[in-house]
Amino acid sequence: MFEVSRRDLVLGSTGAALVFGLKGPVSFIDAASAQRAGESLSYKVGDIEVFSLHEGSIERTVTEGIVKNAGLDDVKKALTAAGIGPDKIDNPFTVTAIRTGGKVVLFDTGFGGNGPASVGKLASNMKAAGLDPATVSTVVISHFHPDHISGLWVKETNEQVFPNAEIMMPEVEYKFWTDAALVEKVPEANRPHVKRIQATFPTWKNIKQYGDGADLVPGVKAIATPGHTIGHMSFLVASGGQQLFIQSDVTGIHQLFVRNPGWFSGFDSDGPKAEATRRAFFDRVIAEKGMIAGYHFGFPNVGTLAKDGNGYAFAAVKA
């Protein structure tokens, strides 16, 4: 019987198997680097090596609108209860990578060189984890928000950072963002991002579009999780009877939105759909005894989920 407890979440040579509740052992292959600066972490899902790579974070002032359908007082109360904020919070970015069959696959890219000084750490954290950015064979994109795809472009140019990799993009997302009419529909501040997408992606020969259920690379399947954006995608990494769900932005920071799945993030394009998606997705993760990794979960960004009243609780692994 698989049970989540604090003790089981301490990943050691014996505890690791309990975390995944599965047949084979899960091993940290570089626990030292995880402890070094809390910026890279590696573990295994069956035969697949998985890496959590900190890309940076951006501090946000907690204001009205961070949650569309909850008052500022309730939001600050939730943050205080979680031991963060309540007036300012960090929005962290963590890219998941896998190495399998000699191939390196990235899930999203972070801002790369196109964000503030507090981000853009993916390349250095890849190197620290023993991954050479030049060897990335596939980049799987979850959705087109700037914090997920800006790392595809070289700073201040439209050149590709990963010209030799296959870039896999959700087909629904691609269609939405490359519609010429979108430019006029989005707020002024978002237009440069939309224009950059439209000026480049249709000319890049290494983009391949995918849909729900697609087998992206051996051991990795796409799962449509719309709501945050219209074509938002999550991923299931499975090997040797073990499962890791890469949720992308099914929720933002877990202290607010895993705990309160009915709260609509200011970044969710369709709040009710996002809520329905996250409840269904989280129920599946729990039912299938999988691990979950979140892009905005902070570090470490991987752990287990449990039902908690009308919401859920995320317990991160301890390296």
Ligand SMILES: [Zn+2]
């Ligand atoms: Zn995001």
